[in-house]
Amino acid sequence: xxxxxxxxxxxxxxxxxxxxxxxxxxxxxxxxxxxxxxxxxxxxxxxxxxxxxxxxxxxxxxxxxxxxxxxxxxxxxxxxxxxxxxxxxxxxxxxxxxxxxxxxxxxxxxxxxxxxxxxxxxxxxxxxxxxxxxxxxxxxxxxxxxxxxxxxxxxxxxxxxxxxxxxxxxxxxxxxxxxxxxxxxxxxxxxxxxxxxxxxxxxxxxxxxxxxxxxxxxxxxxxxxxxxxxxxxxxxxxxxxxxxxxxxxxxxxxxxxxxxxxxxxxxxxxxxxxxxxxxxxxxxxxxxxxxxxxxxxxxxxxxxxxxxxxxxxxxxxxxxxxxxxxxxxxxxxxxxxxxx
Numbered sequence: 130x131x132x133x134x135x136x137x138x139x140x141x142x143x144x145x146x147x148x149x150x151x152x153x154x155x156x157x158x159x160x161x162x163x164x165x166x167x168x169x170x171x172x173x174x175x176x177x178x179x180x181x182x183x184x185x186x187x188x189x190x191x192x193x194x195x196x197x198x199x200x201x202x203x204x205x206x207x208x209x210x211x212x213x214x215x216x217x218x219x220x221x222x223x224x225x226x227x228x229x230x231x232x233x234x235x236x237x238x239x240x241x242x243x244x245x246x247x248x249x250x251x252x253x254x255x256x257x258x259x260x261x262x263x264x265x266x267x268x269x270x271x272x273x274x275x276x277x278x279x280x281x282x283x284x285x286x287x288x289x290x291x292x293x294x295x296x297x298x299x300x301x302x303x304x305x306x307x308x309x310x311x312x313x314x315x316x317x318x319x320x321x322x323x324x325x326x327x328x329x330x331x332x333x334x335x336x337x338x339x340x341x342x343x344x345x346x347x348x349x350x351x352x353x354x355x356x357x358x359x360x361x362x363x364x365x366x367x368x369x370x371x372x373x374x375x376x377x378x379x380x381x382x383x384x385x386x387x388x389x390x391x392x393x394x395x396x397x398x399x400x401x402x403x404x405x406x407x408x409x410x411x412x413x414x415x416x417x418x419x420x421x422x423x424x425x426x427x428x429x430x431x432x433x434x435x436x437x438x439x440x441x442x443x444x445x446x447x448x449x450x451x452x453x454x455x456x457x458x459x460x461x462x463x464x465x466x467x468x469x
Contacts, residue, residue: 136200251397336414
């Protein structure tokens, strides 16, 4: 197969790019060349900006692809440009949506692809839903060969996955743990969550490339391992070699006492128990099996950061926000105890 990844070097897609090349796929990456260290040997890079449609059209002139995957489309305007650019030029277009698009709050704890899409808490998720609707309309009306893939919380070597963390400086969480500073877990830490290593995600995803039965379908790809947040943070602490000092704070309190938008992903996704049924994926890709337990995966992430000291940066603003949140919570708890 001749496959084009728009992006292809991000947290999730870098693992897929590696596996695609290993499987003998003729892989092209279309991006601006800002993360060349994650381009696998054997992939060809086409320089360009997908947000400039004319530039993209010229850069891709003369190419046709069996599969096109857009890893960096987030709004209906992005996918509308994709539809216009790739109609007639590919046999399959894969849109990377998000499992956060599933109904919040859920009617049933176990999520399938038939679970309704509705998220009133997070604009990111609503935009993904709107993208899906636009693409499925193009499929129904004009035969645009779309497949929708919904990742959930996927991580890899370059991430320390958590709920309340600095996304730009993920080492900040490990730094706090090792310094004996308290960390925040939302609620009582017993809600259920699914974390998927990017190498496991890649196994399912590569199996969907060029799969005729995936056209017109939406499929999520996640691990089958389910942990609660107390277990997740305990595993991070074990990987860091430090016993986490935990402060449990309700999601409502966190939302009310952090800057607007800070907790959208928490209240709109991570605070809600999420257990996924991967039966549909396994029907399409029978060889799929998620083999990296979180305890193993996060140890690899910590080791990767320690081998790349330049990436062990901390976010003082995020750490200050955690300190303020913990202090405010402690003050309010004392006042409540006093008045009771």
